[in-house]
Amino acid sequence: MNTISLAPLERWLRGTAVFRSIVRHGASETNRNRSLIVFENLFLHVHPVKVREKTLRFSHTYWLGGVTLACAVLLVATGVPLMFYYHPSVPQAYRDMKELQYVVDNGVFLRNLHRWAAHLMVFTAFLHMLRVFYHGAFRPPRQFNWVIGVVLLIVTLLLSYTGYLLPWDQLAFWGVSVGTNMAREAPVIGEKIRFLLLGGNMVSENALLRFYVLHCVVLPVGLLVFLAVHFWRIRKDGGVQGPSDDAAGSIDEAGS
Template sequence: MGLRENLAQLPRHFADSFFRSAAFTGARRQAALVANTWFLHIHPARMHPYSLRVTFTFGLGVFAFWLFVILSATGILLMFYYIPTTDAAYATMQDLIFVVPFGRLIRNAHRWTAEGMVVVVALHLARVFFTGGYKPPREFNWLVGVGLLLLTLALSFTGYLLPWDQLAYWAITVGTSIAAYFPLFGDLLRALLLGGETVTEQTLIRFYVLHVVLLPFLLALLIGYHFWRIRKDGGLARPRALPTTENVLSYPRVLQIELAILLALLIVFLPLAYRFDAPLGAPADATHPPNPAKAPWYFVGVQELVSYSAVWGGVVAPVLLFIALLFLPYLDRDPRGVGAWFAPERKGMVAAGSVILLALVAVTIIGALLRGPNWAFYWPWEGWPGPK
């Protein structure tokens, strides 16, 4: 074993030392490759083919994960330039757009993937609901998933303020006012978020720390837990009648699919980010509120409900929906219809879920697109005076 031979064998030895599967051959080697590598062991060595059917999951969980990875990468790049002070924040946005090489692209990609992640996470939740994926033994992972949805919304909301433009300033003003409708602790919650009575530099630094440190850390932690629980709960939900003997090896098929999803996401989002600029309004100005002032689009549904009734729309409806999401897997434990879309055995649940989902989409569309100055209703073809 001379130096020359060691040099010649270096690539193979390196691969063996990394993948730790040289002792095996064939299918066992493929399984060991996944199980003995830290980066891959979050996958099971073998998976049920039913879990890989595109029309069953649409890959939404993997989409959401990759979006988080893209957001982390672009977010760190943005952090090299962004200065979270009221004097500099808006100016650094302009510098990113006009001077920093690829700064505009990175900012746009961060913004559009963030909006995309809210949508994909919500769709993922709808997928799990409509296929009955929350039923025992997966009740607790459903709760983790609800936590991930809330963290996604919180990340998007805290990021919304950072450009410090008129859109940001007034959306956060409206959004935190909705929080203040909660009984007992509403005002406290708003004061904690804002660091005062109104949106100020205190708010900016709070939202910044939440957005770049605390919330991403919690989200990454919960994502890891969410994935681990999928394995411990026996993989994705599937109909009981299916035999368990036809499992396929994860390596290389599943890893290839996941990689393909990442590549597809980048191919879609990068040109999108190049072509369409993320919105940036005039600099934040506390003395000139726009009319209408709207919350970020995913909270505009609540704002629309608040316009009907502060208590019923701002407190009762969101709290009821939240409680329903939390208790759903512990109250609906009927094992029939698990692992199939819109199973006929679950007619009632599917109908109730569809009504709530459609209602949420409807109030969001009304609030986001059809409400003009003073929250008056306008049809799309009417338009309203002043900016949208």
């Protein structure tokens, strides 16, 4: 009953210039239209137009890549408000942790969510890679995406490491001291790498600023770029690959 009375309104809405600029296709449930919806949307077009039903099953991928992505989204969502309350400077950084705890509404929740999501992201990224490895999904035609995946893992680990310094407590200070000392042990260029990372010869305010910029700008942007390539490659390589025994034939079919 309601739909009948709203039909003219909907028709008018669909006719407006604004609506047609955002939704550039019709509403009809045809194959062509479904394809158009995907093609004409930046966010959807990284996804395959068609997904096999069996790839949606939990046992097919254990949703590990999806959980990792969800963590990344959650980390951005909690990281941005945390940036509102944080100053990357020596006298302020640790005090800001205290302020989150004592004064900011739900500050502890926000910070803990960020922290646990970060731990979970590292964990699921590793499991995701193990799953891909054991399902043989690194084999052609997905060899390039495997390499992108390795880059993403490294970016994730670097994000986790740079974030570790930001609370500016003893754990952070010594953790990063030890970590950068390990980098120094690299032959020939070790000292240079350490100097470059810390912006000096010890963990100081320069290191804090560098790690902050890396954590909040450089690495997230890198993550975003490589994630886009990663998803685009999934689509180009014929969607997610599950256990190889019963799906071996379908890979060859889907491969471009």
